[in-house]
Amino acid sequence: MAFCVTKHAPSPNSEAIRTAPNQRGLVSAAGARCREETPLPIRAYSFLVITTLLWGGNTIAGKLALGHVSPMVLSFGRWALATLVIASIAIPQIRKDWEVLKANWKLLIFYGAVGYAAFNGFLYTALKYTSAVNGAIEQGAIPVLIFVINFVLFRIAVSAVQILGFLISFVGAAVTASHGDLQTLLTLTLNHGDLLMLFAGISYAIYTVSLRWKPPVHWKSLMAVPALAATVTCLPLLWWEAGRGELILPDMRGWLIILYAGLFPSLISQILYIKGVEGIGANRAGLFINLVPVFGTLLSITILGETLEVFHIVALILVLGGIAIAEWGKPAVEKPSL
Numbered sequence: 001m002a003f004c005v006t007k008h009a010p011s012p013n014s015e016a017i018r019t020a021p022n023q024r025g026l027v028s029a030a031g032a033r034c035r036e037e038t039p040l041p042i043r044a045y046s047f048l049v050i051t052t053l054l055w056g057g058n059t060i061a062g063k064l065a066l067g068h069v070s071p072m073v074l075s076f077g078r079w080a081l082a083t084l085v086i087a088s089i090a091i092p093q094i095r096k097d098w099e100v101l102k103a104n105w106k107l108l109i110f111y112g113a114v115g116y117a118a119f120n121g122f123l124y125t126a127l128k129y130t131s132a133v134n135g136a137i138e139q140g141a142i143p144v145l146i147f148v149i150n151f152v153l154f155r156i157a158v159s160a161v162q163i164l165g166f167l168i169s170f171v172g173a174a175v176t177a178s179h180g181d182l183q184t185l186l187t188l189t190l191n192h193g194d195l196l197m198l199f200a201g202i203s204y205a206i207y208t209v210s211l212r213w214k215p216p217v218h219w220k221s222l223m224a225v226p227a228l229a230a231t232v233t234c235l236p237l238l239w240w241e242a243g244r245g246e247l248i249l250p251d252m253r254g255w256l257i258i259l260y261a262g263l264f265p266s267l268i269s270q271i272l273y274i275k276g277v278e279g280i281g282a283n284r285a286g287l288f289i290n291l292v293p294v295f296g297t298l299l300s301i302t303i304l305g306e307t308l309e310v311f312h313i314v315a316l317i318l319v320l321g322g323i324a325i326a327e328w329g330k331p332a333v334e335k336p337s338l
Contacts, residue, residue, distance in 0.1 A: 041279050041280050043275075043279060044275070044276045044278075044279030044280045044285070045276075045280075047272040047273070047275045047276040047279070048272070048273065048276035048280075048285055048288040049288065049291065050268075050269070050272055051269045051272045051273045051276060051288070052288050052289065052291035052292050052295055053291075053295045053299075054264045054265050054268060054269040055265055055269055055292045055295070056291070056292050056293070056294070056295025056296035056297075056298070056299050057260070057264065057265065057295070057296075057299055058261060058264075058265035059292070059293075059296035059299075060296065060299050060300060060303055060304065061257045061260055061261055061265075062074075062124070062127070063300075063304070064253065064257055065253075065254060065257045067248070068248070068250060068251050068253040068254040068257065069248055069249070069250040069251075069253075069254030069255075069257060069258065070241055070246055070247050070248035071121075071124030071125060071128070071241070072121070072124070072234065072237045072238045072240070072241035072247070073238065073241070073247060073248060073249065073250060073254075074124070074250075074254075074257065074258060074261065075117065075120045075121060075124060075234050075237065076231065076234035076235065076237070076238045077250065077258035077261075077262065078120075078258055078261035078262040078265070078266045079112075079116060079117065079227055079230040079231040079234055079262070079266060080231045080234075080262070081258060081259065081262030081263070081266070082223075082227045082230075082231075082262045082263070082266040082267040083224070083227040083228045083230075083231050085262070085263065085267060086220060086223050086224045086227055086267060087224055087228075089220060090220035090221060090223070090224040093218045093220045093221050094220070094221050094224060094225075096218070096221075097217040097218060097221040100215050100216065100217050100221075101215070101217060101221055101225060103215070104215040105225070107210070107213060107214075107215070108215070108222075108225040108226050108229065109225070109226070109229040110210065110229075111207060111210070111211075111214075111225075111226035111229070112225065112226030112227060112228065112229025112230035112231075112232075112233065113229050113230065113233045114203050114206060114207050115203065115204060115206075115207025115208075115210075115226070116207075116226060116227070116229075116230035116233075116266070116270070117229070117230040117231075117233035117234050117237070118199075118200075118203045118233070119200050119203040119204045119207070121234070121237050122196045122197070122199045122200035122203060123196075123197070123200045125193075125196055126193045126194070126196035126197040126200060127193070128193065129191055129192060129193025129196070138194060138197040138198065138200075138201060139173075139197070139200075139201065139289065139292060139293065141198070141201050142201045142204055142205050142208075142286060142289050143166055143169075143170075143283075143286040143287045143289055143290065144166070145201055145202060145205035146205045146208050146209060146282050146283055146286035147166070147283055147286075149205055149206065149209045150209055150282060150283055153209070156281075156283060158283065159329045159330065160329070161325060161326070161328065161329020162283075162325075162326045162329045162330055164325060164326075164329070165287070165322045165323065165324070165325035165326025165327070165328075165329060166287060166322060166326055167322070168318055168321055168322030168325060169287055169290040169318065169319045169321075169322025169323055169326070170290060170322070171318055171322075172290060172294065172314075172315045172316070172317070172318030172319035172320075172321075172322060173290040173292075173293050173294065173315070173319060175311055175314055175315040175318060180309060180310070180311025180314070180315075205286070208277060208282045208285070208286055209282050211274060211277045211278070211282065212282065214274070214278075219271055219274070219275075222274065223267065223270060223271055227266070227267070273285070276288070284326065284327065284330060287322070287323050287326055288323065290319050290322070290323075291319055291320075291323075294312075294315055294316050294319050297312055297315070298312065298316075
């Protein structure tokens with residue numbers, strides 16, 4: 001049996017891992033006739049699916065937290081816990097990476113302040129004023145913002161098929177948020193909570209795009225510094241919440257929610273998301289965010305005992321189908337156009 005042999009090397013500034021030309025002498029005569037193509041990035045897909053599953057679980061945690069821990073206490077607690085956990089295993093690695101970390105400290109603080117603390121701060125506050133439907137739909141704008149920022153700043157190509165795939169995936173998220181009745185979306189009203197959701201989306205889109213500049217350090221170091229920055233950034237938000245008389249210290253359920261949020265959505269999912277973006281690029285990775293409301297709904301069925309409806313299955317098919325179409329229609333070479 002003949003195989004096509006390719007070499008793959010990720011570039012720090014590349015949008016995705018590219019396929020290098022076959023080297024002379026490494027390919028058989030039969031293999032040379034094969035088309036050179038990038039293999040399906042199953043690892044990146046797996047990382048991103050697990051990431052969005054954990055983020056969907058965070059939505060359930062947010063519902064369960066109502067009355068047991070206030071939003072800013074939850075945000076501060078989750079990042080403080082994540083910092084303690086990652087620091088407990090990362091100190092030796094941080095020492096090895098210290099020179100690189102010191103040279104890139106501003107970027108790493110930016111990751112923590114914008115991608116972690118600001119996004120969660122805007123999100124938790126917005127959901128106090130806008131509906132869950134609005135929130136789910138508006139999170140679906142994050143992939144669009146990633147596309148736009150990448151095109152404006154780096155002229156990264158997006159094919160018509162990719163746009164079609166995004167639209168199908170977005171409809172799937174909308175089906176989930178509207179409980180299968182898209183006409184309800186016509187009756188939605190907007191308020192300043194929706195503006196905060198937009199700020200949340202912009203924050204995470206900017207963070208995702210900026211991962212192209214992440215320094216070449218071990219994942220432990222890459223996670224530790226932004227987590228610490230996020231914890232510190234949450235302090236003025238905590239003070240603001242206390243000043244408004246809205247601070248709720250956690251009870252037993254609140255502590256369990258902080259434990260979950262600190263270990264899974266804050267730590268494990270962020271590591272996997274970075275790896276996913278590294279594997280297939282920001283544009284393609286961002287599309288997976290549309291799985292968050294779908295997973296959130298499915299987990300609500302499993303954990304909160306909500307009923308499985310036909311629209312849940314339809315939404316999942318649409319989101320996964322849209323992602324598959326966008327992957328199939330990606331440009332042959334994803335690079336900035338001249």
